[in-house]
Amino acid sequence: MKNVFTTIALLFLTVTGYAQQTDVTPVQPLKLHHAEPLYVDLIRDLGARKGERELNVGFGVNDEKDYTSYSGFAEYEFAVADRLGLEIEVPFEMYAHNPNKQDYALPGNRIEGIKLATQYTFLVSAKYQTSMAVGYIQEMEFSTLSDIDHNAPLFEGTKYNPIFVAATRLTPHIHTLLYTGPAIEQSFKDNSWDTTMEVNANLHYVFTNGNFVGLETNMVFSNGKPSFVLRPQFKVAFSKDVSVGVLAGIPASGDSHGISAMTRMIWVP
Template structure:
């Protein structure tokens, strides 16, 4: 329902402003938890992202990747399709059974609508929704294709404190449902970002990913930078440094960004 409402509001706004391009402010976009589309996106914009990463989970290593395509079907209304995957191997000294099964993680369908762009306050705000169907590991797909689903409404607020210093808040509950048991778990995600943006659009900064659940908070700092090789191709590189959860080690990820 929320997904349909967001699309309806975006199409209505686009129809009212069909002959004019709406105001759009440039905001630095975090590399790990990225946006569904640029804030204030204009109709016809689109982008392809491909990423790879490695995570030290102490008893095993997780090699992850994803491919995502995002596009603006109307002014300020973006859609995204993403397919993430993971391959896991046991760490030296541990039995291979400690590593989860390899799998395509799922299919993510998402939408985002920018409802505020303020030139005076150099601020943009948006709401969105992500629906992910989670696939079972490859060795279990013969019995069931999907293991669960995840519901994730989000709110985004970004402000340019100066032309070079950008801040962004990305937050919302993540509700995960397991199909086999019917059990649901809820985690509140709060992602705070601070970036320094250079005149050519390259940036350096830090992304702070905080997950709050019934257990103690899980906080990861992700220092990062993005370099543009051309108007169409950029590369983002980041590291993950766990702060509060000692069950996770260091991680790293790269994101290739192509704007046709």
């Protein structure tokens, strides 16, 4: 009988010990929260964890002085592994005459293309409150809808865009982020190439509840002629899963573009 009680006790200790081990939550990799700009957003959160997902839908209005353009997009991003994110985006653009420019020849309405992107966060430093990542965006550019109706090729070109991202939290509330890289565009019609350099610098104040206000600066350098757009913005969370961002675009380089505005809805399933 004593041996029976001893055996039962050993079995009980073994089973409870195994249960305690299986109940232990796996240690997740370090992830720092960084404010993400609303216009040129990231492919996935810096330091993203496997299984994270996000759906974004946006709409914008742009004053091009000679006409008005209406743009929009839908994008889905997800982390296939810790710190490795993927994204697919479909942007579109439509055009309308300004009241005093009715005879102006409008560009063709178009689904701009399909963007496929990946991003890997290679550094997350708690000591320096800094995250860094590299990524790549491949965009296949559609011909305009009217050209496709006239038997033009479906794709008129492609764009190659490697990127580098570095973000630092100067304080728990003040966040900075740099997003930069060359954009190399190839036209299939005449096999011409065009290269620009994009530099996007961001500064945000993040409130305790995660809402933020900030300034995004988009700079494009092409053929020695820089273009600068300032984009003041804010983001408000309406629930745990849904946030809305609103921003304006203010050109600061005297080019042909006017004021613009955009809103972005962010849903985390």
